[in-house]
Amino acid sequence: MDPTRDLADLLAGQREAHARDPLPAWHVRSARLRALESLIRQHRGDIAEAIHADFGCRPQQETDLLEVFPSLSAIRHALAHGRAWMKPRRRMADLMFLPARTELRPQPLGVVGIIVPWNYPLFLAVGPLVDALAGGNRAMVKMSEYTPAFSALFARLVGQYFPREEVSVVTGDAEVAQAFSALPFDHLLFTGSTAVGRHVMRAASANLTPVTLELGGKSPAIIGPGANFARAVERIVYGKLVNAGQTCIAPDYVLLPRNRMGDFTTAARAAVARFYPDIARNSQYASIVSDRQFKRLTELRDEAIAAGARAEALGSGSDPAQPRRLLPTLLTGVTDAMAVMQEEIFGPLLPVVTYDTLDDAIAYVAARPHPLALYLFEQEAGAVDKVLSRTRAGGVTINDTLYHIAQHHLPFGGVGPSGSGGYHGEAGFRTFSHIKPVFRQARLNGAALLNPPYGTRFARMMALLLRRG
Template sequence: MNQPDRLDLNVELQRLRTVQAHDPLPDWPTRARRLRTLEALVSQHRAEIAAAINADFGCRPCEETDLLEVFPSLSAIRHALRHGRRWMKPRRGMASLAFLPAGIEVRPQPLGVVGIIVPWNYPLFLAVGPLVDALAAGNRVMIKMSEYTPRFSQLFAELTARHFQADEVLVVNGDAAVAQAFAALPFDHLLFTGSTAVGHHVMRSAAAHLTPVTLELGGKSPAIIGPGARFEHAVERILIGKLINAGQTCIAPDYVLLPRADVTRFVAAAKAITARLYPDLANNRQYASIATDRHYHRLADLRDNAVNAGARSEKLSDLADRPEQRMLTPTLLLDTRDDMSIMQEEIFGPLLPLVPYDTLDQAIDYVKAHPHPLALYLFEQEQAHIDQVLAHTHAGGVTLNDTIYHIAQHRLPFGGVGPSGMGGYHGEAGFRTFSHMKPVFRQARLNGVRLFNPPYGKRFRQLLEILLRRG
């Protein structure tokens, strides 16, 4: 099913709805079987997956695929297998005081059929991560893979068809027109990971059916080096977050706010650390290429236009750009201005502007003056400074004294805020995203509700006054 038209997609959605209606509340053994099926798919075909992604990118080191996609996928599955049975259980309690001895409960119920739209930058993990949560919650799932990773997308469709029953998970491939049709389907929930610009179109399409959406977008995620930071450590961890997958990560540090006196120090440290992390970069197969020609040229233009407008570039390696292989030299940019495109667009590549500040308050004000980012990174040892930044900034998620790792915590929801997205998933938060947490009020056999029936007399008014005073 490589090029389905809209009618085909609607038919497939209805087919999954029909089978879900026959089993609307799958038991835990059924859900666990599906999760173990997914675990087998990932673990048994690990080498094929890495090879396909490497072929799509031109160069994507298998070590990065294992670390950044296979490991978090398997970890998410195993976390759900350990805790999913507990997540399914109704949560019971007592009703409000005025309604005792009644009881209440919240009963998780699968939404039905969930749609997932997968981006190209981490095509395995960003398919498997939400799929884990949707399956743990008892849903059937349709997945639209990215057309920019054609080899992996086709492989994932074949593996899914081989491992899963046809009425459990359906993978769809196709071009942008198929993606548009997919986003317009009346799913019970739709999760999209991608750019803010495309997120607008997805949400507009979903609105036609009032389809609830989770949007995992992006934005310009800042890294702040505080006055009390361990400086060399901060530079290293920022570069790790920036250079893995050649910066093609939605939560990669997009720019660095640092004390003005430390700019030259940062440049020197960054060059030394890059040489240590990626020795002989020109021949190093552990540094990823840019995934597409279009994206490569967009990045080169962002850098060159900034330099032509007055920014200074500091290459972190002797590697010369190799457009034919889509290898882009990691580069720091100094003396940028906010009117430059590189300071307005999410970079999504190995370019890193340095923005100096004189006081921490200035750094905080700079972050506040821009749209809320998907991630924020703070390097600081002084708790008062940490509290100050956390209290006065908004971001989808925060990592302190490191980068990236908040996304790997199953007990933390992952998502954006405002322009960087809405909603969240991962672990129990994802289970709840793909469930209707149905509220149930259970009236006791012996109760006093008749005391509030009409006609409203003196006794009613006396009881009502008590409620109004104590309610």
């Protein structure tokens, strides 16, 4: 099997199909969205079972809450608004060109490539796929080799619900992924690590393929001096431990007032006990997805301890049946030299950094690469505005964690090293559309006044234009 040839043939087939129907009507697009909705609803149990098998333990409740629900919600939102998104939007022509008319006309890009990570394999496939289909595109979806059970299931189901020239799912290893990212798509969306994102962007650049990168980084959670402290700790623990921290926008580290360190530890331990009683054996606490990821996390923890950090597990025990279950662990006394403070953690380790003033916390965040998400817990409006105006992040949630990703009217994406571009809802529709500008000249117009040969009349018109320009 030659993955490069097979993928090229698949892309060619989708391009030919798109050429036959380059501007699908809304009833065509909505039928595709409803087919995707049926796939998810009719196979919800199979989906949860496959993801559970890949992780070793992924509770169905989390799959329903974090993958099935947002996928279906995105589809319903697109079905409710997609027809309106498609309509041309009139704009005013500039004064000197009246009575000409202008408009913005959305047009499908063509064939979209989507590269899916392992941590939320359903939602991070379906989310961008919804936007691509609402935009009238065809799509090729590359699944992660680290979720083989779900990837195989999704490929089989998509093959049942869609013709391959509409939506196709590709499985395979890193060689296949490399060949996939080098295809001349009309747009490529990649979700994953910053390191791999660099390779994807480099491969896409050979074809000048536009790329949306959804990466990650070290997303801080700031507990301000005016925060509801108990509530802040509870929501940070929640955001950190769903899917065992294997979330691109999970709080990566905490910044809190220096005198609240002991209070934070006590409150965090209580929150873990409340959410996950007997956490080592609790079937509602997810396992780490692979031996490779488990080893990476334990090495991060152990390297920090060896360099002087203090680790405090928020729970106890072990379960021989779940060898990749990692207990939530606070890390204090961390320094910038430690790998755990340089790399995105992507697991249930939580470094805690103390500050003296909120200005110090802001400076700490601003001095580091822009994160995908920022969380601020603070009740005082002036303090909130200060943090928002002096930091940069892909998205922000105030007085909670994670929930900005679930807002259909907000784009989701990173900034700088945490990504480029965005999608979700209308923003996603526009990402996967060319918003074509159209100028309609009026039958009676003054354009001829600027024709050559350039003489006195031209000079007078030019003087008028420059004066009013």
